[in-house]
Amino acid sequence: MPLWSRAQQQDFRSRVRGCLLGGAIGDALGAGIEFESLEKIRAVHGPQGVTGYVPAYGRLGAVTDDTQMVLFTLDGLIRAHIRRDTGSWHPPTDLHLAYLRWAATQRDWGPDERRADLGWLGREEWLYAQRAPGQACLSGLSGPDAERLGTLEAPKNPHSKGCGTVMRAAPFGLLTTWDPGLVFQLAVECSVLTHGHPTGYLSAGALAVIVQTAARGGTLEEGVHLALALLSERPAHEETTTALRAALDAVRAGEPSAERVEALGEGWVAEEALAIGVYCALVAHDIRSGLLLAVNHSGDSDSTGAICGNLLGVLHGDTALPPGLVAGLEGRAALLELADDFVLELMHGPELHGPDAAGGAAWAARYPVLG
Template sequence: MIVRRSPDDLAAYRSRVLGSLLGGALGDALGAPIEFDSIDGIRRQYGLAGVTGPVPDSLGKVGLVTDDTQMTLFTVEGLIRGGDVPAVRNAYLRWLDTQRLPGPSHSSGWLGEQGWLYARRAPGNACMSGLTYGFAGPAPFGERGPVNPESKGCGTVMRSAPFGYGARDAREAFELAARCAQITHGHPTGYLAAGAFAAMVHLVLAGEPLGSAVQGAADLLAGHPAHEETSLALRAAVRLAEQGDPSPERVESLGGAWVAEEALAIAVYCALVHPGPGDLRRALLLAVNHSGDSDSTGAVCGNLLGALHGHRSLPTDWLADLEGRETITDLADDFVTWTAGETAADGSWEKRYPRD
């Protein structure tokens, strides 16, 4: 979709798209080394405050991202290469190649040629298995989808921020994200939570205050059958944020984030209690220091606050060691170029992003 923007608006839009992608990657990399640890174990290893910045993983590496960031990048590619459910599914199949192959084996577009993406970082079972099934198309909202119909894992939410970047409105972002979530997860809570998250991202990227964006997404969500689990989780996050005094124990009262509505609720809570442009460190640290799916809650929180404040709000010292930073930046620039309708006419764009 081509959107004409003034130079100033285009620069702000680019900053928010880049901020969301890099912010999500930062939260992902921050939480990855402690993803499967309890808060007691985290405190024993890192002190009462838990992790206070990027830490090495079990192999001594700092700044490595997981499947959360990998799949988010392929979501962006799917939007550029068609923007519909089949194109996004094809992009996820290219992501699946990165989990099965040692490196690029054939030309499949520019993103699939990035060797660093060929790394298996604890990918979700439903994401992996779901892509091995045939997919005739999504079910009507409220019904169980055809693939993994009982699964509502957080793999739907953690990859869905990009649906909010180029949509014409929040409803379009919601609906496309929810339909594409059914590619791997058929439970209504799983795909409706993804839709709500995409709507939030769209609204903050368009300039809405965070609280208004959360409410706007909740209003859209409430109009769909089988919304109750996700709506209840979001209301709990908002009420908890109003109480102040954030802590890992309060985070854990919202769940473990292994399922979609809990991951969304925790990320929203952490963003709401630390909403300012100078608060991103605190928000991400709160989002990962808990006994749950730390990389996913960090990623979703970073996606949301990065879209709200833009890339200049991100901690530069954390960015220094972030895996794939150059690729992420180039992809964000390409997405903005695509939405502005300024792609090259010499054939290079089609080689970079062949149509599916």
């Protein structure tokens, strides 16, 4: 691991925080209108559509399964890095275990204190709530086949390309010291844990690479072109490539509008959610306007808002996010705590769990690695 300067550490921390908070804000902005048509959104909320949080799940600023799964993705990545000390290195296994812990939040009333693997995130009671989880995510992580690790050769739900792959993929892009091809591959291998259609898992890989480019200080446009180059090397990339190119074409077509968003699809499937999120991030005059564009359409508003928020957050950092939206966001403390733990692990892992680590017991309790 290269040495990080203080400025690099501060910049990386801000981008990680921004990615998580921005995604959650976009998710929460779309949560209350997820299943509404653009016509109804405008009829209820005015010609501009929603301009801030609207009630969802009994409160303002509520997040959905999108943010829940992003949290568990980051938790799994931290544990995968810790597991390197044991001589066992297979991140998809740790991500599979993390998603199984998420699945428990969708069926249990609260954390089972008898479980030694939960860590601090699995004991967050507010996460034990169903927020319209995707069926492929649920079916891939429950039932008699739940414990089986989906692989590219034998994926779970081989015909599913729902957006449940791409809406949880941004954290893979925060692995900034990895080669982009490896980041793409890891996102793919962790997508087939629940979704096996090539368009689903390739869309996840594409988003991860775009996020990584921004996290390294590049532009979103550079990230999109790198993603297209990596996609071109993969079988069955055509749907994902076409969707990304459509997003770029829409940027050049004129002034941003909800109608241009709707021409890219509704976002229920992975490539459409990716295209909408990327388009809205590329044309955003500022973070708020980009997020509102990403949610005010007929379709999966929370997922497209989350993807756009991931991109704008990692591009600009947490301090650029609209303060009123940050303040009203459900789970903000947990999001920030997990983001900071991820940064600690990537920058100071050996000091936290190496043979001479003073805080090893505390870190092991937060992120237990069993077996």
